[in-house]
Every structure is written in structure tokens, then in C-alpha cells.
Amino acid sequence: xxxxxxxxxxxxxxxxxxxxxxxxxxxxxxxxxxxxxxxxxxxxxxxxxxxxxxxxxxxxxxxxxxxxxxxxxxxxxxxxxxxxxxxxxxxxxxxxxxxxxxxxxxxxxxxxxxxxxxxxxxxxxxxxxxxxxxxxxxxxxxxxxxxxxxxxxxxxxxxxxxxxxxxxxxxxxxxxxxxxxxxxxxxxxxxxxxxxxxxxxxxxxxxxxxxxxxxxxxxxxxxxxxxxxxxxxxxxxxxxxxxxxxxxxxxxxxxxxxxxxxxxxxxxxxxxxxxxxxxxxxxxxxxxxxxxxxxxxxxxxxxxxxxxxxxxxxxxxxxxxxxxxxxxxxxxxxxxxxxxxxxxxxxxxxxxxxxxxxxxxxxxxxxxxxxxxxxxxxxx
RNA sequence: UCCUCAGUAGCUCAAUGGUAGAGCAUUCGGCUGUUAACCGAAGGGUUGUAGGUUCGAGUCCUACCUGAGGAG
Numbered sequence: 001x002x003x004x005x006x007x008x009x010x011x012x013x014x015x016x017x018x019x020x021x022x023x024x025x026x027x028x029x030x031x032x033x034x035x036x037x038x039x040x041x042x043x044x045x046x047x048x049x050x051x052x053x054x055x056x057x058x059x060x061x062x063x064x065x066x067x068x069x070x071x072x073x074x075x076x077x078x079x080x081x082x083x084x085x086x087x088x089x090x091x092x093x094x095x096x097x098x099x100x101x102x103x104x105x106x107x108x109x110x111x112x113x114x115x116x117x118x119x120x121x122x123x124x125x126x127x128x129x130x131x132x133x134x135x136x137x138x139x140x141x142x143x144x145x146x147x148x149x150x151x152x153x154x155x156x157x158x159x160x161x162x163x164x165x166x167x168x169x170x171x172x173x174x175x176x177x178x179x180x181x182x183x184x185x186x187x188x189x190x191x192x193x194x195x196x197x198x199x200x201x202x203x204x205x206x207x208x209x210x211x212x213x214x215x216x217x218x219x220x221x222x223x224x225x226x227x228x229x230x231x232x233x234x235x236x237x238x239x240x241x242x243x244x245x246x247x248x249x250x251x252x253x254x255x256x257x258x259x260x261x262x263x264x265x266x267x268x269x270x271x272x273x274x275x276x277x278x279x280x281x282x283x284x285x286x287x288x289x290x291x292x293x294x295x296x297x298x299x300x301x302x303x304x305x306x307x308x309x310x311x312x313x314x315x316x317x318x319x320x321x322x323x324x325x326x327x328x329x330x331x332x333x334x335x336x337x338x339x340x341x342x343x344x345x346x347x348x349x350x351x352x353x354x355x356x357x358x359x360x361x362x363x364x365x366x367x368x369x370x371x372x373x374x375x376x377x378x379x380x
Numbered sequence: 381u382c383c384u385c386a387g388u389a390g391c392u393c394a395a396u397g398g399u400a401g402a403g404c405a406u407u408c409g410g411c412u413g414u415u416a417a418c419c420g421a422a423g424g425g426u427u428g429u430a431g432g433u434u435c436g437a438g439u440c441c442u443a444c445c446u447g448a449g450g451a452g
Contacts, residue, residue, distance in 0.1 A: 066414085096413090099414085100413095226412040227412090275412050275413080277412050280417095295408090295409090337417050
């Protein structure tokens with residue numbers, strides 16, 4: 001039995017975009033989908049009701065490393081699993097800790113067996129292996145588990161990228177084997193996605209994808225993007241693997257991107273994305289609108305009575321002015337983060353809904369042209 | 381009227397007689413599988429005023445101005 005089942009419902013005749021349905025144990029997800037990031041079992045600033053009822057989010061990301069370190073996966077298992085712990089009835093995808101290889105690069109050592117992290121909280125050592133990260137994610141009760149990978153920084157040499165990528169492939173095989181054993185006779189459905197690496201080298205990306213396809217996984221991720229490389233390279237790396245990754249499985253581009261890039265990934269065959277930008281930037285005063293960005297602390301918004309985005313129907317935009325939000329931001333008020341996050345996440349989800357509608361209406365190519373034009377105008 | 385204390389960036393305050401700084405505020409930039417309600421940059425000064433001592437004064441001396449407290 002597959003842990004998740006993917007069904008393509010419409011395809012763009014001009015690009016590689018497709019609309020689909022991802023069936024998970026915790027609901028059906030319309031794709032392409034944007035997954036808000038809830039690293040520590042919370043999308044910072046938002047409640048379950050905000051996310052589910054107000055924003056209509058159907059899948060969230062959580063993080064294996066962070067929840068393992070605190071409060072501990074065994075505690076969460078004891079309390080009924082992550083869904084119950086965080087009162088989230090929809091789907092959850094958990095990152096493996098592979099990104100922490102990048103983001104906590106000063107606190108870890110990589111070996112053939114896995115990664116030893118020095119806890120960022122108390123410095124204690126913790127061994128992460130392909131097998132142990134599967135176990136932790138199963139303890140959490142994640143719907144979609146990610147295989148342990150190494151997310152290398154940019155730039156790295158072709159030689160290092162190859163070594164690293166090949167190790168990630170070996171880890172993916174070990175994780176997959178362990179996962180299949182753990183799933184034997186299991187009543188609950190889970191999926192394990194391996195992750196394509198290879199830094200910014202198309203040949204390594206292809207080699208990696210080819211090796212991972214042999215695992216016949218429920219879905220595939222492209223990782224190692226947005227680690228400091230020039231923007232066009234990230235899209236090129238997705239392009240390099242699109243033809244290799246099976247078209248009847250969901251493809252997940254990890255950790256991307258800016259609003260105007262979402263359609264670009266979809267156009268290259270991507271079905272799932274996640275990114276901290278809407279949530280983190282919201283808290284830091286950077287708001288996404290249909291007419292470009294708003295940096296709310298700018299003095300020009302001091303007495304601006306308009307909503308963040310006049311076209312937005314979110315909770316924040318239907319009630320509050322830019323002037324008020326700026327005041328809250330400048331005052332360091334908690335409500336600012338709540339309202340801003342609520343808007344930014346809504347913006348990302350709206351974009352993805354628009355993309356999906358366009359694919360189904362057979363007008364995605366036009367949609368993409370509009371996005372590119374608007375993006376060029378904003379930049380120019 | 382006298383005594384004491386204090387006057388340094390918009391604010392609160394640092395600075396052995398030796399290149400006037402910090403925090404906050406202001407303005408701007410950054411953030412991409414969250415160590416991030418975070419990080420960074422810039423602008424901003426006749427050191428209350430006028431003299432004096434000194435190679436050199438925010439710092440020591442004198443007078444005055446302003447404020448706070450006290451005495452009468």
C-alpha cells in the first residue's frame with residue numbers, strides 16, 4: 001500500500017505544469033501546493049484555526065531535528081503523535097534534519113553513517129542516521145517523511161558535490177530499506193520521499209535523480225536550493241531532473257521561493273513547495289502583495305489607511321490599515337506578527353490556488369507570461 | 381536670596397586632562413527544506429553660554445543661563 005497516492009487531474013500543454021490530488025492519511029491535498037513552515041510544531045503566530053479554517057492550509061511542514069531536540073519525539077509519541085500534539089488534523093510533512101546540515105553547519109559533523117549534531121540548545125551530541133531519522137519521523141506520526149540528506153552550501157567543488165550527492169543517495173537507500181521494514185504490516189499510511197542533491201551541477205542532479213528513481217518512492221524532492229546561488233540556477237537544477245523523476249509521483253522543491261518564482265517551479269513540473277519567506281518576512285516587516293512588496297516600517301505608510309493589499313480578502317486586509325500595522329510593528333506588538341503572517345501565508349496560498357485554477361482552465365501558459373511581465377515591470 | 385546636584389545625538393546615559401561613544405528612536409537594506417518577533421548599515425554633536433588655566437578641556441577654574449532638590 002502506498003502511503004500517499006498522487007493523481008494528476010490536468011496538465012499544461014505548453015509547460016510541464018500539472019494539477020493533481022495528493023491523497024494522504026490526513027486528507028486530500030490539491031496540488032500544486034504551498035506548505036507553510038511550522039518548524040517547531042507551529043507556524044509562528046498562527047493557530048490551528050487560522051491555518052485550517054481561515055487560510056485553508058491542508059498540509060504543513062514540521063522539523064525532525066527541532067522536535068527531536070525539543071520537546072523530544074518520544075514525548076510527542078506518548079502524547080498521541082504530532083497531529084494531536086499540535087491540534088492539526090490535516091497532513092504533515094517533516095523535514096529530516098538535512099537542512100540543519102546547512103543551517104547549523106558549525107554544529108555538526110558528517111560521516112558515512114550520518115550526522116552528529118551538537119544541540120544548539122545545550123551543546124549535547126546527537127547522532128542522526130538515515131534509519132534513526134525515519135524512526136523519529138514515524139514517532140512523530142508524519143504523513144510524509146523526508147530521507148536524511150546533506151544540503152551542501154554554495155558554492156562547492158564538483159568533486160565535493162559528487163561525494164556528497166553519492167552519500168545522500170546511499171543514505172536514501174538505507175532510509176528507504178528501513179522505512180519499508182518499519183511499514184511491513186503497518187495499518188497507518190506514511191510516505192518517504194528521497195531528496196535529489198548535486199549542488200548546482202546538472203550532471204550530478206541527473207545522476208542523483210536516476211539513482212533515486214530506482215527506489216520507486218511515493219514522491220521525490222529536489223533539495224539543496226536557495227543556499228546562496230544565483231536565482232536562475234535553482235530553476236535550472238529543477239529542470240535538470242524533471243524528465244527523470246516519474247511524472248506519476250509528486251515532485252517537491254524544498255525551501256523555495258519568492259512569489260514570482262512559484263509559477264516558474266510549477267512550470268518545471270513541481271507540485272509541492274515550502275518556504276519560510278512568507279512567515280519569517282511577515283514578522284520582519286516584509287509583506288507580499290498582488291502589486292509587489294510592502295516594507296511596513298517605511299515612513300510612507302505612517303498614515304496610509306489602505307489595507308496591505310486592496311485585492312486581498314484575508315482577515316488582516318479586510319480589517320486593518322497599513323498605518324495600524326506599521327504602528328504595531330514599530331511598537332513591537334505581538335499582534336503585528338499574527339496579522340502579518342496571516343496575510344503573507346494567505347498571499348502564498350492564493351498564488352498557488354491561482355496557479356492551479358489556471359492549469360485546470362488550460363490557461364497556465366498565459367498566467368506564467370503575466371507573472372513574468374509583472375515581475376519584470378516591478379524589477380524595472 | 382543662599383546651598384547642593386545636574387546640563388554631552390531626538391530620548392536615556394557613557395567617556396584617568398589625550399581621536400566624543402552606546403542603547404533606544406529615526407531612515408534604509410537583508411531574510412528562501414526557521415539557531416531568525418531577527419541581522420546589518422546610515423544619518424544625527426559649536427559637549428548650556430562666555431571667558432580662563434593647559435602643548436591639549438566634555439573633564440580643571442570663574443561668571444552667567446536653565447532645570448531639580450534643599451535652606452530661609
